[in-house]
Amino acid sequence: MSKSRTRRWFQRWHRRVGIFxxxxxxxxxxxxxxxxxxxxxxxxxxxxxxxxxxxFYLEQSTPTLGSYLPQGWIYQLDKQILLNSQALQTCESNFVGAVWIEQTLYIACEETLHVLDKELRLIESLNARLAYPAPVYALTDCGKLCLKSAQQNWLYDFHSGSFKKTALAPSWHTLKKLPEELTAAAPSAFxxxxxxxxxxxxxxxxxxxxxxxxxxxxxxxxxxxxxxxxxxxxxxxxxxxxxxxxxx
Structure with a gap:
C-alpha cells in the first residue's frame, strides 16, 4: 500500500472513529x-x-397493599410510609394500616405507632419501650384506637397515652390493593x-x-x-x- 493510500485510510479511520x-x-x-x-x-x-x-436497574419490590383514606392512599415503600407520593414517616417493620380518629391520624406498623395531627405533623411515635404492644397485626376505629396483638386486643387512649387490654372484638381494618397507576408512579430508592x-x-x-x-x-x-x-x-x-x- 502506497504512502498516500495509507495516509488517506488513516485519515478516514480517524474521522469516522472521531465522530462516533x-x-x-x-x-x-x-x-x-x-x-x-x-x-x-x-x-x-x-x-x-x-x-x-x-x-435502568434491577426490578424492585413494588407496594401492592395500603390503607385508603379520604386524603388518599397510605402505604409502605421500603421503610418509608407515604400518603400518595408524600413521605410521612418511616417504619422498620411491616405496615399494618392507618385510620383517622377525631382529626388524628394513626399509622400502625408491627413494631411502631406514629400519631399525626390533621396537618400531618408528627405528635409522637411509640414502640415497645413506650408500652406499644408490639408486634401488632391489625388496627381499627372503635371510638378510640383498637389494636390487635398476637393474643390480646388493646385500646389506646390518646389523652392518657396508655394501652389497656379490652374485650372488644371489632371488625378490623384491612389493607386494600393499591391502584396500578399509583404503584407505577411510586417513588423508587434512586x-x-x-x-x-x-x-x-x-x-x-x-x-x-x-x-x-x-x-x-x-x-x-x-x-x-x-x-x-x-x-x-x-x-x-x-x-x-x-x-x-x-x-x-
Whole structure:
C-alpha cells in the first residue's frame, strides 16, 4: 500500500472513529454538567418512579397493599410510609394500616405507632419501650384506637397515652390493593442524580459498562495521538511544499 493510500485510510479511520467518539464525549459533557449543577436542579432530591427505575436497574419490590383514606392512599415503600407520593414517616417493620380518629391520624406498623395531627405533623411515635404492644397485626376505629396483638386486643387512649387490654372484638381494618397507576408512579430508592452519575460512569450497564467507558477513554487518548500525528505530517508536507516553492 502506497504512502498516500495509507495516509488517506488513516485519515478516514480517524474521522469516522472521531465522530462516533464525539457522541460519547457529548454525553459525558452533558451528564457532567448536570452533576456539577445537581443541587441547583434538585436532582439529588427528585426520585425516579418505580417504572422508570425498572428500565435502568434491577426490578424492585413494588407496594401492592395500603390503607385508603379520604386524603388518599397510605402505604409502605421500603421503610418509608407515604400518603400518595408524600413521605410521612418511616417504619422498620411491616405496615399494618392507618385510620383517622377525631382529626388524628394513626399509622400502625408491627413494631411502631406514629400519631399525626390533621396537618400531618408528627405528635409522637411509640414502640415497645413506650408500652406499644408490639408486634401488632391489625388496627381499627372503635371510638378510640383498637389494636390487635398476637393474643390480646388493646385500646389506646390518646389523652392518657396508655394501652389497656379490652374485650372488644371489632371488625378490623384491612389493607386494600393499591391502584396500578399509583404503584407505577411510586417513588423508587434512586434519585435522578444517582441515575445521571451511573450513566456518566457507565455503571448503568453493569460491570461491563465501566469497561466500555474505559475503552472510550483509551480511544480518546488514541485519537488525540493520531490527531497530533496527522497534524504533524500535514505541517511537514506544507513546510516541504513552501521550501520547494522558495527554491523554485
Amino acid at each position: 467518539s464525539a457522541l460519547i464525549l457529548l454525553l459525558l459533557t452533558f451528564t457532567g454538567f448536570l452533576l456539577n449543577h445537581s443541587n441547583d436542579f434538585g436532582l439529588d432530591h427528585k426520585k425516579l418512579t418505580r417504572s422508570q427505575a425498572a428500565v 434519585s435522578w442524580e444517582r441515575l445521571i452519575l451511573d450513566i456518566h460512569a457507565g455503571r448503568f450497564l453493569g460491570a461491563m459498562g465501566v469497561w466500555i467507558l474505559d475503552f472510550f477513554v483509551l480511544l480518546f487518548f488514541v485519537l488525540s495521538i493520531s490527531g497530533i500525528y496527522l497534524w504533524w505530517k500535514k505541517e511537514n508536507r506544507n513546510k516541504k511544499r513552501r521550501n520547494d516553492i522558495k527554491q523554485g
